[in-house]
Amino acid sequence: MKSENSNGKLLLGIGLGVLAGVAVTYLMNGEHRRKLEEDLNEVGHGIKDGVKSAFSKVKSKVERAGSDAADKVGRWSEAAGNKAEEWSDKAGNKASGVADDLSQKANDFRQKMYNKSERDDEAHSRYAQDFHQDMNNLRDKTKSEGDNANTTMGGKK
Secondary structure, eight states, X not given: XXXXXXXXXXXXXXXXXXXXXXXXXXXXXXXXXXXXXXXXXXXXXXXXXXXXXXXXXXXXXXXXXXXHHHHHXXXXXXXXXXXXXXXXXXXXXXXXXXXXXXXXXXXXXXXXHHHHHHHHHHXXXXXXXXXXXXXXXXXXXXXHHHHHHHHHHHHHO
């Protein structure tokens, strides 16, 4: 039974091989061969054109994506530049404000010291005047007491 099955398969394989050979011989003869070549050329050109078209579409999409990316990078760069300029302006304004504040405090301190110096000069002048007045009063008192002492002594003699 096994050999009948094997023989059947063998005969089927030989039959299919003969049919394939006849088909190839038929297609390779004259007009059929030229028709097959034309069909294959058309298929080849179709594949070539399809590949070119697909490559062109991919290339176009890549170029568009590159252009979009360049636009985004340009916008981001511009935004970063604007932000940096804004921060620079804020820092400059802050530094200017601090410098103005320090300058004002220095002027206030200078004025305060000038006013204190004037008050000290006035106090020193008053002190000097009072000292001279006290010295004059003391001299006058000493002279007057001396004159009184001379008069008193002179009157008892």
